[in-house]
Amino acid sequence: MTAPLLDIxxxxxxxxxxxxxxxxxxxxxxxxxxxxxYGLVGESGSGKSLTSLAVMGLLKKPLAVSGGxxxxxxxxxxxxxxxxxxxxxxxxxxxxxxxxxxxxxxxxTIGRQIAEMFVLHQGKGWDEAGKLAVExxxxxxxxxxxxxxxxYPHQMSGGLRQRVMIAMALACNPDLLIADEPTTALDVTVxxxxxxxxxxxxxxxxxxxxxxxxxxxxxxxTCQRVGVMYAGCLVEENxxxxxxxxxxxxxxxxxxxxxxxxxxxSLHGRQRLVDIDSIIADRSKLTETRFIAPRGTxxxxx
Amino acid sequence: MLRxxxxxxxxxxxxxxVVALLIFVIFSVVPGTFAxxxxxxxxxxxxxxxxxxxxxEFGLSKPLAxxxxxxxxxxxxxxxxxxxxxxQPVIDLIGDRMxxxxxLAIAAMLFALVxxxxxxxxxxxxxxxxxxxxxxxxxxxxxxxxxxxLGLLLMYLFALQLNWLPSFGYxxxxxxNLILPAITLGVTPLALLARTTRAGVLDVLNADFIRTxxxxxxxxxxxxxxxxxxxxxxxxxxxxxLQFGSLIGQAVVIEKLFAxxxxxxxxxxxxxxxxIPVVQGTILVIVLWFLIINTAVDLIYAAIxxxxxxx
Numbered sequence: 001m002t003a004p005l006l007d008i009x010x011x012x013x014x015x016x017x018x019x020x021x022x023x024x025x026x027x028x029x030x031x032x033x034x035x036x037x038y039g040l041v042g043e044s045g046s047g048k049s050l051t052s053l054a055v056m057g058l059l060k061k062p063l064a065v066s067g068g069x070x071x072x073x074x075x076x077x078x079x080x081x082x083x084x085x086x087x088x089x090x091x092x093x094x095x096x097x098x099x100x101x102x103x104x105x106x107x108x109t110i111g112r113q114i115a116e117m118f119v120l121h122q123g124k125g126w127d128e129a130g131k132l133a134v135e136x137x138x139x140x141x142x143x144x145x146x147x148x149x150x151x152y153p154h155q156m157s158g159g160l161r162q163r164v165m166i167a168m169a170l171a172c173n174p175d176l177l178i179a180d181e182p183t184t185a186l187d188v189t190v191x192x193x194x195x196x197x198x199x200x201x202x203x204x205x206x207x208x209x210x211x212x213x214x215x216x217x218x219x220x221x222t223c224q225r226v227g228v229m230y231a232g233c234l235v236e237e238n239x240x241x242x243x244x245x246x247x248x249x250x251x252x253x254x255x256x257x258x259x260x261x262x263x264x265x266s267l268h269g270r271q272r273l274v275d276i277d278s279i280i281a282d283r284s285k286l287t288e289t290r291f292i293a294p295r296g297t298x299x300x301x302x
Numbered sequence: 303m304l305r306x307x308x309x310x311x312x313x314x315x316x317x318x319x320v321v322a323l324l325i326f327v328i329f330s331v332v333p334g335t336f337a338x339x340x341x342x343x344x345x346x347x348x349x350x351x352x353x354x355x356x357x358x359e360f361g362l363s364k365p366l367a368x369x370x371x372x373x374x375x376x377x378x379x380x381x382x383x384x385x386x387x388x389x390q391p392v393i394d395l396i397g398d399r400m401x402x403x404x405x406l407a408i409a410a411m412l413f414a415l416v417x418x419x420x421x422x423x424x425x426x427x428x429x430x431x432x433x434x435x436x437x438x439x440x441x442x443x444x445x446x447x448x449x450x451x452l453g454l455l456l457m458y459l460f461a462l463q464l465n466w467l468p469s470f471g472y473x474x475x476x477x478x479n480l481i482l483p484a485i486t487l488g489v490t491p492l493a494l495l496a497r498t499t500r501a502g503v504l505d506v507l508n509a510d511f512i513r514t515x516x517x518x519x520x521x522x523x524x525x526x527x528x529x530x531x532x533x534x535x536x537x538x539x540x541x542x543x544l545q546f547g548s549l550i551g552q553a554v555v556i557e558k559l560f561a562x563x564x565x566x567x568x569x570x571x572x573x574x575x576x577x578i579p580v581v582q583g584t585i586l587v588i589v590l591w592f593l594i595i596n597t598a599v600d601l602i603y604a605a606i607x608x609x610x611x612x613x
């Protein structure tokens with residue numbers, strides 16, 4: 001058996017409120033194998049993005065990791081000195097963010113922003129890095145990469161910008177790509193293209209992907225394994241197909257039940273979508289054992 | 303870029319025309335005339351005959367419409383009229399003082415820029431630090447301090463006590479004479495610049511693309527140099543432009559205090575004796591200066607931010 005690429009062990013992360021720390025991730029553990037696509041699903045506020053930011057080492061105060069380990073190729077990222085972490089970031093572990101509209105510097109050309117990767121991690125000069133940036137654009141199938149490299153972000157559509165983000169993230173052939181809701185801000189047709197692009201490029205290069213989404217359809221079509229997060233805990237984990245076929249946890253079942261299904265109709269000829277009750281539960285009211293219970297009961301009052 | 307530049311420059315013309323008209327209207331309706339101020343000694347009423355003669359001589363007895371026409375046609379030929387008091391062309395009077403005014407404004411702005419921008423930048427990079435707190439307290443004090451009072455303090459300290467610098471006057475135009483008035487005038491823009499730079503940089507630091515930059519694995523220094531600086535510049539340039547534009551007008555008090563022979567003191571003196579052509583001309587020049595700076599700021603914007611040219 002091969003060693004996992006990323007091995008998160010009992011990760012505890014919280015926000016410091018005065019002297020006390022309120023936990024937001026309560027001991028997350030999962031592993032990603034080299035080349036594997038792993039999906040993390042869950043509603044807003046369940047801790048998906050926090051997990052990814054912790055892996056990247058991009059948590060901002062007052063957020064801080066208070067326990068556990070994040071092992072990347074056997075090295076604990078949490079104990080790594082700043083400089084070494086910087087060398088990994090972008091180079092071995094890269095990230096794509098949700099908002100392509102704001103994730104790029106508006107005053108700098110696309111080409112330059114991609115070229116930075118080669119200058120930072122491969123010690124190239126700006127000229128050579130610029131040429132490599134054009135290549136990187138061609139790799140993500142941007143038409144006219146030469147001309148596009150000289151464009152500014154505002155001259156591009158959301159889909160193109162997300163391609164630029166992908167080109168940037170994959171520039172140095174990372175071992176792990178973290179995609180945090182990469183298609184949420186895009187319209188549906190573009191979503192499919194961008195998803196396919198990520199899938200194809202990563203499987204070509206053997207890049208592992210940590211795919212974060214609240215869209216089960218996206219996860220189903222891209223990932224081999226899925227983890228379901230709820231209120232800062234990983235409540236269920238399984239092979240994608242097995243999870244969809246036989247959800248074990250009550251929350252997962254609720255999540256799947258909320259999906260519209262082709263062909264099923266109610267009496268009125270319309271399908272009634274099932275919702276998961278209430279807003280996000282207040283974490284302070286949740287007990288360790290009864291995550292799901294407060295919903296629909298005391299959690300229902302707004 | 304060329305079309306953009308040309309358009310911006312042409313846009314100045316209608317503004318100048320409107321301002322010129324406004325100035326004329328305002329000074330046609332203010333009470334008091336040059337003649338009255340000349341003869342008024344506070345004890346006796348001025349001799350009506352003498353006043354009538356003077357008004358005749360300056361063309362003030364003509365109907366408003368006719369005076370307006372003369373003003374506009376003269377202006378179109380860059381003739382700002384003749385001073386009532388010195389009988390010199392207004393344009394010469396202003397020309398004599400423009401140099402001193404520009405010197406003062408540029409020196410004050412340089413002082414503000416060189417100190418204010420780095421301070422604001424450093425404060426933003428370490429919010430809550432001693433430097434940050436000290437800078438912001440300094441900025442608030444700088445903004446709330448009356449300029450003339452600060453000028454007097456500096457004068458007292460550096461001229462009277464330490465005897466390092468001359469207390470007032472233009473002297474032979476050397477740097478020594480410039481230092482005190484420039485610092486006094488520069489404190490307000492300095493404080494404003496420090497504050498806006500800090501706010502601007504903090505704003506940029508919270509932007510999504512800064513997180514992207516960090517995710518690429520660059521050092522803080524590089525993030526600031528490659529991604530923060532240029533974006534923060536937009537706000538800094540605005541503030542510099544606004545301050546620089548109004549500095550010549552603001553300098554009135556400082557020029558009086560330090561007996562600095564600039565446009566500001568010319569304006570105040572001329573208003574006091576209702577030397578209307580000089581007042582009109584001076585204000586027009588100050589407005590023109592403001593417009594030039596504003597246009598320059600717009601052009602600099604366009605050079606910094608590629609989104610602006612597109613509009």
